[in-house]
Amino acid sequence: MKRLMKIQALLLLCCSLHLNAQQPFGAEIDCLRNGFHRQYIRQEKVGVLDSCDVFYQCGKGSTGSIGDKQLRIVYDDALHQADGYQLPPSRFVVVEEELPDGRSRAGKLYWMGPLEMADSKENVRLAKQMRKRYGCQKLSDSLECVPAQWFTGSLHVLAWPFAYGGEAVSRRMLTYRVEQGVVVPTEKGRLYVDDFTYHGADREASILCGMRADGKMDIRLDGKTSPEEDALESRRGLHLFASGVNSLMDANLLPADLECALPVMLYLDTWGKAHLYALSEQLTAQERLLLALLSGAVASQPANVFRPYWCGRGAFPAIYLEARLKNRKWSFVDYRFK
Secondary structure, three states: OHHHHHHHHHHHHHHHHHHHOOOOOHHHHHHHHHHHHHHHHOOOOOOHHHHOEEEEEEEOOOOOOOOOOOEEEOOOHHHHEEOOEEOOOEEEEEEEEEOOOOOEEEEEEEEEEEOOHHHOHHHHHHHHHHHHHHOOEEEEOOEEEEEOOOOOEEEEEEEOOEEEOOEEEEOEEEEEEEEOOEEEEEEOOOOEOOOOEEOOOOOOHHHHEEEOOOOOEEEOOOOOOOOOHHHHHHHHHHHHHHHHHHHOOOHHHOOOOOOEEEEEEEEEOOOOOEEEEEOOOOOOHHHHHHHHHHHHHHHOOOOOOEEOEEEOOEEEOEEEEEEEEEOOEEEEEEHHHO
């Protein structure tokens, strides 16, 4: 009994040091925690997508469609400060051109007008003033745009963004370097930042597949299949993650009849190492013990156990998970798909 009490005391101490330690990125951790509670616990309305600009892209000399309207730019103050003009949420387009070397491309950034131009006299007046100040470029028979000469900086464009922890987040980000409205030449294929993914998920996907009677393959993780590709990839990746975590834990330390579900956050530091943080505002002594054991297994995972989502400032280094314990095994589900 005394030996068990000593082990519990040691685990409590380790848990307290790890889960509550103020590391150099402590302020960011607090911000990520607050975002989780706003969206998933208090269920406040997340309006971050409402202030996003709509972004298009097209090739020089192209007609008709000007690109994918599911691209968004998170509000950028420099992009909206046009020499004294404060731009509302707007539409922007980059007209790309392939350079003579055939291996790189450049282009120009244009302002297409406010999102709600037809509904606002002020926005119509603003559009006229912008054309007078910066000129106008005719991109098609019905489309005239203003060169965004006032903007210099990095333009981060999110593909199919969604609200996550109170921020606009995407699996993929498109980045342009712009100088006074002119896109700096970029090597082909270098505009997109890598997709969000889990370590080893694609490489090991075959072991998670089962052959159906009709000869087609099914992914079988939790006995269900999902029509949503992202949800399926998340289950697959977290299945692999859970396998790695459970392999490093002594199941005998976990009560056989104990079941629980705890909100946690995985955070990647600058070296790509994952850290586990509790998201519950209050934890019981038993929950702290469980998280201490789980935290040690997470810390032993290889670097870059997941590749992060992206947001307006760059990498969004966290994922929000519900950690579920049953039959002495941990499993995980992303709050995005709960």
